[in-house]
Amino acid sequence: MATPRRTSRLNSLLREVLSEVISREVKNPQLDGKLITVTSVDISRDLRHAKVFVSVIGDDADKDIVMKTLEQASGFISVQAAQKVVMHHFPALVFHLDESVDKQMHIHQLLKSVNDEKDSRQSLQNGSEQDDTDKS
Incomplete structure (x- = not known):
């Protein structure tokens, strides 16, 4: 189990890294022109799962498309982020819309x-x- 201080540091680090990966490395036409912001990350105490909260500027249809696309790309996003964050096991990512x-x-x-x-x-x-x- 990670200490609260460590999970807090990891949450911040993962938010920065995931923001960078989504904006620079995910090449999907469904995301072109969409303003996506990773607002927060909530990693579990066992560091196996992470809730990733994203904000999307646009209408409901845009938000649905972005959320589905991020879920589909979660494996790729995890691999890219794991190369930037050294952890024994990289957490499974679950995306949530931050309204x-x-x-x-x-x-x-x-x-x-x-x-x-x-x-x-x-x-x-x-x-x-x-x-x-x-x-x-």
């Missing part, structure tokens, strides 16, 4: 629309107050 970026963007859009509405109401209110002062 936190989408949620953050949605929250940002909601906040922006609330602020825009607040600004428009305030400008309307200021305009009506100006009209009231002009009448006096």
Whole structure:
């Protein structure tokens, strides 16, 4: 069993290496033009399995294609990453879609629309107050 400190270091290292492998070494037309980010890696305590969380910018169809393509290429990705990270056994990779970026963007859009509405109401209110002062 790995110590929490070691698993944390391995998670960071694997995130960097997997990001590089996916962006530079996976040659698949299904991934061309897709913005894919490895957001985090969660390796098991026995170092045999790793959950790889990826963010994909695009619509649901793009996300489905990317996730299926990464699953199909997981063997190749593992071999390439294992050449860069020295481990007794390289963990089996399981890809998961990280939707936190989408949620953050949605929250940002909601906040922006609330602020825009607040600004428009305030400008309307200021305009009506100006009209009231002009009448006096």
